[in-house]
Amino acid sequence: MDKKITTAIAGACMLLCLSAANAAPAIKAGPADAQFKAVYAQEWKWRTSQKQEDGEDDDDSGVSPSLPRIDVATQNKRLAYWQGVMKKLDGIKESSLSAPERINYQVYKAQIAAFIAAQQFKEYEKPLNADTAFWSNMAGTARRPMTTEAQFRDYIKQMSDVPRYFNDEIVNMRAGMARGFTPPKVTLVGRDSSITSVSDAKTAQDTVFYLPFKSMPANIPAAKQEELRAAGVKAIETSVIPAHKALLKFMREEYVPAAREDLAASNLPDGKAYYQSKIVEFTTTNLSADQIHQIGIDEMAKIRNEMLDVMKQVKFEGDLPAFLTFLRTDPQFYAKTPDELLMRSAWVAKKFDGKVGQYFGYLPRRRFAVIPVPDDQAPFYTSGRGGPGVYLVNTYNLPSRALYSMPALTLHESAPGHAFQMPVALEQKGRPPFRNAYISAYGEGWALYCERLGAEMGMYETPYEVFGMLSYQAWRASRLVVDTGIHAKGWTRKQAQDYLKANTALSEHEIETEVDRYISWPGQALSYYLGEMSIINARKKAEKALGQKFDIRAFHDTVLQLGSVPLPVLEARIDLFIAEGGKSPYPDLQ
Structure with a gap:
């Protein structure tokens, strides 16, 4: 049963990897395009009628008069329907598709494969x-x-x-x-x-x-x-x-x-296959848990060296654990009121506005508000969350919300992170609606890349803010170690908490809520750092290949114009960006 359950989603990921490595020549729209469009148009119409989640497919002001149908009979019908869609997709020769539809095909097939896996594992339970x-x-x-x-x-x-x-x-x-x-x-x-x-x-x-x-x-x-x-x-x-x-x-x-x-996803029914399906879903790669664990350990070592450099800059006398304790406990680093935290977040966001033109050509029309996380959710909510129109800042338990982390958090959640990236994708014309689905490896990878980009943009004004960024990088790299440790290697909750405490400046409260999130949401935490690595590596490749022709604005516009896609699709698009001489996807903005 393990093999049956993972075949569709793993096969889709392999398809993406092969397609990225072997880009086919340009083909004009033809019968294969029409065949594929008919499949996804029909499925999308059916999918929207299902209202699988509250609010799905409504616009921002829309309200559904009913809540989702989620009974087991409905769930079984969905599985059968998507399996039928996958058979139709298997009958379409990808190499016969035009370039735009080939990208759509790669995104769509991985999406349908993930739906099938979720239904087969009965995630709805x-x-x-x-x-x-x-x-x-x-x-x-x-x-x-x-x-x-x-x-x-x-x-x-x-x-x-x-x-x-x-x-x-x-x-x-x-x-x-x-x-x-x-x-x-x-x-x-x-x-x-x-x-x-x-x-x-x-x-x-x-x-x-x-x-x-x-x-x-x-x-x-x-x-x-x-x-x-x-x-x-x-x-x-x-x-x-x-x-x-x-x-x-x-x-x-x-x-x-x-x-x-028990904590480990691998100990659930068909657990090893289930966890691997979550790895594929959230990373859009076929990496194993062991491979990801080792990547996390290697990256943590690099980040730790950067942390030690910052400690030298501030002339801190003591080791890293002592410095982390200092950062967690010294009152100078913490807001006294919720408004102070909100205003600091808003200040960082506005400071970015003064630099945006140097790094981005296309700017989204949609603005965003900075608002506190609702009181009923705040105690167990993450430190912040952003999306179209909103940047939520958690003002609960102020002694756990370090001010030196706010620049990195704001870049990630607001602009140029989630509240910037998502509207850019939504504003692209001529795409099928399924392309607006969020792919975590891309979306979270981009947002984490934005934290690193903040150093290049001059967003961090003190060594402590640089350390806040590095702590957040370590936080995401450590997730590769912790998530796989918990779900594939038998780690305890305390082991996971101790690892974060030893390697990041996160507060005790944040460490506890974050580890519980990884325990109960297998694989999602793997998206961030692997996605960032993909974008950084693609940028390095473009910089080396293009030399003086490399334009950071054109690169960023290309990444964002593509929208949320599996990582192999992103990497293939940057290969095309290089082949075309690094031109912007928006010629009028060059």
Whole structure:
């Protein structure tokens, strides 16, 4: 069974590697293009009708009137459908496709392979991890702007669907429990706080779900606003709160007590194949756990030498552990208020605006806001997160949020990282919609590359801020060691925590939440550093080949214009960039 489950996704990755290494000559659009477009157009129409996740395929202001269908019968139909799509893709000769469609084919086939693997492993039976869960994802709808009466009515209908949706999730989770397919118990401790923020609310108005009704647009008449508010309160009182109460009871009395004690993904049902499928999904490579582990160890040694150089610059007398303790405990490095942390983040983002023209030709139209992580999620949330229109900064537990790390964090999450890269990709014209799917190795690799780029841009004003960047580099390189250590080599939670403590300046709180995230989300942590290495190596190759013709703006525009793709596709695109003499993908901007 192991081989069957991983064949599709591993085969797709091998296809990408071979295609990247052996670029075919340019071919004009022909019958193969039409055949392929028919496959993905039909599948996309079907996929959007499925609404697999809350909010999927809605625009920023859109609200679905119902929540996803996630019952086992639906899941089995999805598996069969995607397997049928894969057979159709196997019947298309990639070498017969035009250059644009060849890239689409490579991206799409890997995407479908990942969907198949997820269905075969029944990922839907484990719809939560230490970082996020289905109920907290759903609450995100309440934080979206709503501007029309129709959107409010759809939102009320969606809230009325919560009991059905939660019950289906519980049924799936019970099936996972029965076969030992759960997150490790230690990663679930305290994670029900985002449930109790709703279940224990005194009134409907005290829940996150009432947020849209607090500030309704003036284009909706006052009487209609009152009608909608009353309907919203009723839906929260009769559907949302009772569903959260039932979920809390299930979590506390059944799920958490039955969750597995073991940490390793390789010890789950078909665990070795499962973990390898996650490696392929999140790195878009066929590297083994052993290979990745060794890469992490080698890279950590390089970063440690850079850290020692910074210690010499600041004339610190002591070893690296002593310096890390100093950074974690000296009050000079920590904000006194949440506003101070937010303002420092905003300052870094605006400082980048003064340098952007030197490094990028194409700038996204979309701006972003700097806002704090919501209180109900903050205790177990990562330090920051960015995307189209938003840069979330975690202001919880200020003594764990070092100011010297804020420049690197801001470059990663806001601009030129996630809140810059994603809008650039979305603004590209003429691409099929499946190309907007997020590929972690590319997206996280780019964002981590941006942290390194910050040194080149002069974004780090003190040696301590440079060390903050290096600590973040070590944090991501250490993930290669820790993730594979936990899931393939039998590491304990304490071993993983000790490794991060010895090699990064992360606070105790961050180390604990991060390790729990890696434990409960196998493979995702491998994306970052391997993706960054791919971009750095591609840049070095282009610089060497092009010499004086190399233009950093054209290189960055080429990487970003391509959008989120598997790493072999990115590497092949830079080979073409070199062959074309390093020209910009936007001729008008040269």
